[in-house]
């Protein structure tokens with residue numbers, strides 16, 4: 001069991017420390033972790049959405065998604081996970097889960113985008129998924145990638 005796995009409790013996904021505290025990031029993954037901090041802020045905004053603020057929350061999120069979120073997902077899929085697959089078996093539950101969450105988050109964004117008015121519960125649910133996803137990557141996936149690839153702290 002790695003240090004990342006020991007701290008992770010899937011029954012309490014929101015209970016742990018914020019990303020980056022438990023373990024220093026390798027140089028290769030540090031930019032992704034910095035973007036995760038911003039993603040967590042966006043997740044909080046989504047989870048706080050109310051009827052009156054739904055439009056503004058959605059517009060803010062879409063700006064983040066187009067500028068940072070979508071390219072971040074693409075780079076994880078195109079660079080990080082292939083790097084892991086060169087070093088270890090990508091049929092690992094943590095890798096599969098991350099990919100599934102990418103699909104689910106993209107599907108939810110597309111669904112809200114088709115709504116005439118963003119539905120508050122859908123915004124909050126998207127925020128919860130985004131939060132869960134980032135915490136999974138920070139606590140489980142990134143330590144797994146660092147251990148497999150040998151990427152180390154600078």
Ligand SMILES: [Fe+2]
Nearest residue numbers: 073076098137
């Ligand atoms: Fe991701």
Ligand SMILES: [Fe+2]
Nearest residue numbers: 032072076137
């Ligand atoms: Fe990520």
